[in-house]
Amino acid sequence: MDRSVHKTPFNHARSNLKLVTSSTCSGNTACEDCSVRHIAMCSALDTKQVQQLADISTDFKRDARQILCSEGDPADYLYNIREGCVRISKMLPDGRRQITGFLFPGDFFGLACKDVYTFTAEAISPVDMCRFPRKKIARLFSEMPELGERVFEMTSTELEAAHDQMLLLGRKTASEKLCSFLLAMAEKSALRTPRAADHVHLPMSRSDIADYLGLTVETVSRQFTKLAKAGLIKLEGAHDVHLLDRDALADMAEGD
Amino acid sequence: MDRSVHKTPFNHARSNLKLVTSSTCSGNTACEDCSVRHIAMCSALDTKQVQQLADISTDFKRDARQILCSEGDPADYLYNIREGCVRISKMLPDGRRQITGFLFPGDFFGLACKDVYTFTAEAISPVDMCRFPRKKIARLFSEMPELGERVFEMTSTELEAAHDQMLLLGRKTASEKLCSFLLAMAEKSALRTPRAADHVHLPMSRSDIADYLGLTVETVSRQFTKLAKAGLIKLEGAHDVHLLDRDALADMAEGD
């Protein structure tokens, strides 16, 4: 009731809450517990602060396939994804592409930047986001040390993930790469929807997966087929996978 | 004169100044200018703070080949390298290794961690470092927002480098990888010793380079030979390289 009355500001507040809360949970499996704790933390410390964040944020929606920001653009905004899936990529002059990450609700991008974006962000599915002018965010850091800490923690988590991905790209075989990917996606997916134990939805194309794993589409496809034939996964169309034997997948992901 | 009297505390202060200053310059070519500016910034804002940092730091020296910290160890310290070269690596269970970075004077590690280190750090050459208990550093963040900002900026730079390395590992050919590596090392080297225009010293072994670039020793060696025969570099022993044609190397690094 009350909600519909204050619709716009409330949505803003909610989106910002997400920035503060969900990121805290990223990488954490005991998320119900944790999100409660952090929502609590918000109300304890951030009541006014959440409002401050809400004040500088604006809604931002895009259809699938649209570019959200490009390599070289002035890095004016920090984006927080509320709904949808985004891919972050870098390109070589001849068009070879490396996807450095897939982002989901609760994730953000455009934070760890200098004056220009060093990557391109594109919507894989329709996205609902909110964005914050980076200048204003930066100003808030000095007023809210907690926010700075949060942001640092999020960046650390991202850095750690990047190092894991370097190990994958540099040293794993094609099948190890795909197994690692499926398990990572399953974990991310479980954070958002704790149900659906063994089911993973893959919104991205085979070509996106290839560019994320440093492979070609054909190799990715062959590895999917191989895992399916081995009985480790079951494909339900190209974008839905059931993980039938996680332990075996985990072993394969590390080369055992 | 005065220096020798207050030797120990002075060294501490100097090392911490390095943490605050040199990191600011990383990635910046106009370093003379910048370091002056930031030393100024230090004295303006950090006189007492630098002392606070000095108070919690301890010296830490190790010979070449020694392990500084291991994957899985409790992450108690933040390390700042004063002299020497360090490699950061991750391993797969079967021993395959990925080096995620080479660190030089002014660099640090152990900051973006949770409770345990997710990597191993080893001395390539004898190293002279100082280390800070992370708990105490964390406490200082709330007292010194500037420190937090600095640290966040450093982590951002590191994240950006990690993304570049992902592009290299996932999408570049062996010769592109080596060219990129040589240019990056030359740039890092120029930051430390602005002289010696085309000369780069490589303290690490071929095997380290291979594990950094996602290649084998043999391939790295063959690519060195190939570049030398093409007249783009000149090898002076295995650890010293002259870059004879930077433009050509830069073109090769991106696949032109």
Add this chain to the structure above:
DNA sequence: CGCTTATTTGAGAGAAGTCAAGTACGGTGG
């Protein structure tokens, strides 16, 4: 329902890996 695009599958080529041997380098002890 038809068209376009994405995915899968097949056959052949190539870049990098493996295995093996030779060479050079660096440190140590005579």
Add this chain to the structure above:
DNA sequence: CCACCGTACTTGACTTCTCTCAAATAAGCG
């Protein structure tokens, strides 16, 4: 200071995993 030894580096021959090119099949969209 030089000779020796062990390790690191280079080079060669061959293998293999992944890529490339090409075609068939399936899926998604208007």
